[in-house]
Every structure is written in C-alpha cells, then in structure tokens.
Amino acid sequence: MSSYQPRPIITLVSGISLLFSASCFAAAADNSKPDHSPATVQAEWKKADEIVKSIKAPVIKGADYNITKFGAVGDGKKDARPAIMEAIKKANSEGGGRVVIPEGTWLSNGPIHLQSHVNLHISEGATLLFGTQAKDYLPVVFTRWEGVEMYGYSPLIYAHKVTDIAITGSGTIDGNTKHEFHTWARNDIEDIAAIRKLGFDGVPLKDRQFGEGRKLRPSMLQIIDAERVLLEDYTIKNSPFWINHLVYTNDAVMRNVKLESFFANNDGIDIDSSRNVLIENNHFNTADDAIVVKSGRDLDGRTVARPSENIVIRNNVMGGEDGIALGSEMSGDIRHVYFTDNTYTKGSAAIRFKSNLDRGGVVEHIRVRNMNIEAVDKLFWFELTYAAGSMGGNFPPTYRDIVFENITVGHTKSVFHARVSDQSPLKHITLRNVEIKKADALFDIENVQDLVFDNVRINGKTVTSPTSSK
Numbered sequence: 454m455s456s457y458q459p460r461p462i463i464t465l466v467s468g469i470s471l472l473f474s475a476s477c478f479a480a481a482a483d484n485s486k487p488d489h490s491p492a493t494v495q496a497e498w499k500k501a502d503e504i505v506k507s508i509k510a511p512v513i514k515g516a517d518y519n520i521t522k523f524g525a526v527g528d529g530k531k532d533a534r535p536a537i538m539e540a541i542k543k544a545n546s547e548g549g550g551r552v553v554i555p556e557g558t559w560l561s562n563g564p565i566h567l568q569s570h571v572n573l574h575i576s577e578g579a580t581l582l583f584g585t586q587a588k589d590y591l592p593v594v595f596t597r598w599e600g601v602e603m604y605g606y607s608p609l610i611y612a613h614k615v616t617d618i619a620i621t622g623s624g625t626i627d628g629n630t631k632h633e634f635h636t637w638a639r640n641d642i643e644d645i646a647a648i649r650k651l652g653f654d655g656v657p658l659k660d661r662q663f664g665e666g667r668k669l670r671p672s673m674l675q676i677i678d679a680e681r682v683l684l685e686d687y688t689i690k691n692s693p694f695w696i697n698h699l700v701y702t703n704d705a706v707m708r709n710v711k712l713e714s715f716f717a718n719n720d721g722i723d724i725d726s727s728r729n730v731l732i733e734n735n736h737f738n739t740a741d742d743a744i745v746v747k748s749g750r751d752l753d754g755r756t757v758a759r760p761s762e763n764i765v766i767r768n769n770v771m772g773g774e775d776g777i778a779l780g781s782e783m784s785g786d787i788r789h790v791y792f793t794d795n796t797y798t799k800g801s802a803a804i805r806f807k808s809n810l811d812r813g814g815v816v817e818h819i820r821v822r823n824m825n826i827e828a829v830d831k832l833f834w835f836e837l838t839y840a841a842g843s844m845g846g847n848f849p850p851t852y853r854d855i856v857f858e859n860i861t862v863g864h865t866k867s868v869f870h871a872r873v874s875d876q877s878p879l880k881h882i883t884l885r886n887v888e889i890k891k892a893d894a895l896f897d898i899e900n901v902q903d904l905v906f907d908n909v910r911i912n913g914k915t916v917t918s919p920t921s922s923k
Contacts, residue, residue: 487818487854489883489905494856497820501791504763508729509704511617511681513572516550518543520559527557529582534561544571549617554579554624563589567612567620567676575624575687583609587633593664596675597700597725599645600750600782601652602757603661606634608675608698618676619683626689628673628714634693637668638717644669652753653811653844670694670718676702685709695720696739701759702727708734715740721773723747726759726785732766742778742805743771743797746787751811751846754784764790772798776829777821781807781839783850784814792821799827802834803862806852809839810874813848819855826862832889833857835871835879835901849877858885866893868911873900884909 518540521527525536537552537559544550549570556576562584567573575581593604595613609628612618620626628634644667651661663669673692676682682705689696690713697712699705705727712721712735721737724730725747737743748754748761766777776797779787797803803826806816826832837850852873868889873879878900885907892911898904909916 486903487881489856489881491885494820494858498791498793500789501765501793501820504729504765504789504791505731508706508731509681510706511572511619511683513551513570513617513619514549516544516547517553518550519553519555521555525559527555527559527579529558529560531560532562532584533559534563534565537561537565541566541568541571541573545569554581554622558582560584562586564607565610566607567610567615567618569615570617572619572621573610575620575622575626577623579622579624580627581624582627583629583632585629585632588665590671591664593662595677596671597677597749598648598663598669600725600747600784601648601661601753602658603648603651603663605663605667605669606671608671608673609693610674612676612679614678615676616680618679618681619685620674620687621683621685623686624688626673626687628691628693630691632691632693634670635716637670641668641670649750649844653751653846655752655756672696672698673714674698675700678702680704682706683708687711688713690714692716692719694718695723697722698725699723699727699730700725702730704729706731706733710735712737712739720745721771724761724764725749725782726757726761728760728762728764730764732764733768735769737769737771737773739773741773742775743773744769744776745778746790747780747782748785748787748814750782751784751844751848754782755813758785760786760788761790762788765793766791766795767793769795770798771795772800774800775802775805776800776826777803778805778807779816779819781809781812783808783816784812786814787816788818790819792824794823797824797826797829800829802831803829804832804857805834805836807839808837808850808852809843810849811844811846812850815851815853817851817854821856821860822858824860826860826865828864829862830865831867831870832862832865833869835873837871837873837879849874851877853880855881856883856885857887858883860887862887862889864891865889867897868892868894869896869898871898871901875900878902883907
C-alpha cells in the first residue's frame with residue numbers, strides 16, 4: 454500500500470464565493486479509506502482494459518433477410534412492420550441472421566420486437582420511421598420505468614430475454630416528431646406518482662399495469678434481460694422518453710451511434726442494472742442527460758438487487774442538460790465505472806450524481822479522467838437530497854471512493870456543489886490535475902468528508918490551502 458496521504462483541504466480563491474456547512478469536513482474515522490495515490494489510481498485503470506477485453510460479442514450468422522422479400526415497401530406510407538417482424542421471426546427460426554432494412558423510408562405502425570441471434574441492420578439511406586398512434590404499442594410488455602418494474606406500452610424497439618442481438622448500420626431510427634407519446638409529457642404526473650408509489654410500497658409486479666388509459670411514455674429502444682448486445686453506427690432521433698435503455702444486460706457495446714433528440718427526458722443511454730458494458734465513440738446531442746448509469750429505484754431496486762458494474766465509457770462527445778450522470782435510481786448499487794477521454798460541450802452540469810433518502814444503495818469506485826469541458830453551469834454536482842419524486846423514506850444512499858483527474862474546463866459558474874444527507878456523508882473524493890480557466894464561484898458544500906485537491910488550478914491560481922491565493 455502506498456504511503457501517499459495528501460491532506461484534505463478547504464480553499465478560498467479571492468473574490469469568489471465559498472460556502473460550507475459546519476460539518477462539511479468532519480474528520481471521521483474510516484477504516485476502509487481507499488488509496489487514491491497517483492500510482493494506485495493509474496494501476497486501477499488496468500481493470501478498465503480488462504473489462505473491455507472480457508466483453509463477449511454477439512454471435513450472429515451472416516445470412517441476410519431483406520425485408521422487401523417479405524413484402525415491405527419503403528415509401529414511408531405502407532406499414533412495413535408485418536414484413537420486418539416476419540423477417541425477424543424467420544431469421545431466428547433458421548439460427549440467426551441479419552434483417553436488412555434497405556434504402557428508403559420504412560413505416561412501422563407499432564414496435565419492433567427483436568429475437569435472439571438477429572442483427573437489425575439499418576442500411577445507409579434507410580429510415581425506420583415509427584407510427585404515431587399510442588394504441589399500436591399495445592399490448593403491454595414487461596419493462597422497467599425509471600427504475601421500477603411494471604407492465605407498460607412497448608418501447609419502439611424492444612427485446613426481452615434474448616441473447617446475441619445487434620442493431621447496426623448507418624441509417625436512421627426516427628421516433629417521429631408527431632408521435633402521440635410526445636404529448637403525454639405534459640399529462641403524466643399522476644401516473645408517474647402512481648408507479649413510484651407502487652415500487653416504494655412493494656406492490657406485486659402483476660398489479661403494476663400501465664396500459665390503455667395510462668400515460669407513461671416508453672423508451673425508444675429498450676433491451677431487458679439480455680446477453681451479448683451490439684448497438685453500432687445508426688442515428689437515432691425523436692425519442693418519446695429515454696433513448697437507449699439497457700436493463701439487466703450483460704456484455705454490451707454501444708459504438709459510433711449519433712443521437713439527436715430533444716423531447717422531454719431524452720437521456721442518451723441509460724445503463725440500468727447491467728454489467729460488462731462499453732460505451733465508446735458516440736455523439737450525444739440530447740435534451741437530458743447524455744450518459745447515465747442506474748440500478749433501480751427505492752424498495753423495488755433494493756429487492757431486485759442487481760448492480761450496474763464493470764462499465765467503461767470512453768471517447769464520446771456529449772451535449773445535453775448533463776454530460777455524465779449516476780442515479781438518481783441507484784438502489785441496486787453502482788460500482789467500478791470508468792469514464793475516460795470524453796468531451797462535454799455546454800449545458801447544466803458536466804458531472805452530476807443524484808439520489809435521495811428513498812433510495813438506499815451504494816455508489817463506489819468511480820473513476821473519471823481525461824475530460825475536456827467547454828462551458829457548464831455546475832462542474833461537479835452531487836445532488837444526494839434530490840427532491841424530485843421523494844416519497845419520504847429514510848434509506849440514506851452512500852457515494853464514496855471517487856477520483857476525478859486530468860480535467861480541463863473553459864468556464865463554469867460553480868466548481869463543486871454538494872447537497873448530502875448528514876446520515877451518510879459523501880466520502881473520499883479526489884480531484885487531481887484539474888485546470889479551470891474561469892470559475893464564477895467555487896464551492897457550496899454540505900456533508901462531505903475527505904475531499905482532497907492535488908494540483909488543482911482555478912482562475913490561474915493553484916488551489917492548495919485556505920489562504921494560498923489571498
């Protein structure tokens with residue numbers, strides 16, 4: 454074990470606001486304090502390489518099933534869904550293959566349900582356009598909605614209990630700007646409250662039915678309970694809710710995907726109770742969080758008890774409300790997540806970790822390095838008393854063992870904002886080699902223990918002690 458022990462500091466940069474609660478840096482004993490020395494952290498990145506090498510690719514035969522041979526017409530008017538589903542069924546029955554959507558606009562009046570050993574290939578010049586009527590996305594399917602299991606409207610592309618699947622090709626998947634689902638964002642408050650309470654109270658899954666007459670928007674693409682998944686090269690836009698959603702999925706890669714979607718709750722990718730996942734070389738331009746890691750909500754998440762772990766997120770360009778986020782649904786735990794060589798352009802928060810007293814759960818061993826950020830309202834934002842949807846629980850979440858290093862920021866309005874329950878302080882956070890060219894304010898922090906700065910520069914000044922820049 455390295456003897457490197459940099460001391461926690463509180464630093465004031467002259468002329469910039471700095472706010473702390475009285476208990477902010479209590480010297481609490483912690484026998485599990487992690488070693489954040491440079492050598493140890495550098496060695497830990499070998500685990501990220503090991504994760505990537507361990508991810509198993511889907512095994513899919515090379516036979517092609519062109520949907521035109523099943524009667525599809527690419528005029529954007531005739532419903533191609535029956536032909537697409539027939540092609541998927543035949544490919545699966547014959548041991549697998551590539552279902553090819555060729556150049557043209559292909560209307561699907563209802564969801565596409567994938568089966569094992571099938572690659573849905575959206576060719577260059579092809580657009581898979583989804584129909585606008587909500588009723589076409591019934592009957593209900595098993596899904597997870599904001600961290601709570603339920604039965605609801607089918608995601609537009611959906612796969613459940615599958616192995617070896619892919620969605621590839623440089624074409625476009627379009628949720629349709631005129632979709633009825635988009636209008637539900639203004640009328641879903643009662644149903645959102647209802648599903649949250651059902652999960653919080655542990656109501657049996659069979660009684661969580663949100664079909665006809667309810668207004669919970671489905672994800673654009675959801676893969677749930679799967680092994681070996683590849684998402685690659687397509688453009689996806691106009692999602693009704695979360696855009697790409699991996700649930701209970703092991704061994705998954707999302708690569709070279711372009712996301713352009715600006716409707717409510719349009720997270721780019723939600724990694725939800727999944728393990729061995731690689732997200733790389735994607736371009737996110739979304740109305741909500743770009744990349745999010747989750748693991749279930751409240752009692753339902755703690756009961757399912759499936760963590761998100763062994764995740765590598767690298768070489769992505771992110772735009773949106775937030776860049777990278779953990780939570781707020783994290784009740785099943787999140788651990789061993791590695792973010793490296795990502796760029797965030799402009800938005801509300803570059804790095805946002807969320808939770809509240811309903812959640813419970815532990816988030817730990819998170820590493821973020823080599824990140825370039827242009828302009829942001831909040832740089833590091835720990836919102837662990839997140840008010841949205843609070844049910845009045847008393848299950849303090851734990852966030853600990855987090856390292857941020859080699860981060861360059863053009864401008865931020867706030868460097869480090871933390872709202873944390875005093876029952877479970879934020880612990881063991883290291884900022885190393887952080888260069889912030891312009892900051893309007895520094896810290897507004899409650900209940901943080903062992904916050905360490907190592908070579909942090911703000912507004913041209915090295916921040917090393919409370920008085921170093923006076």
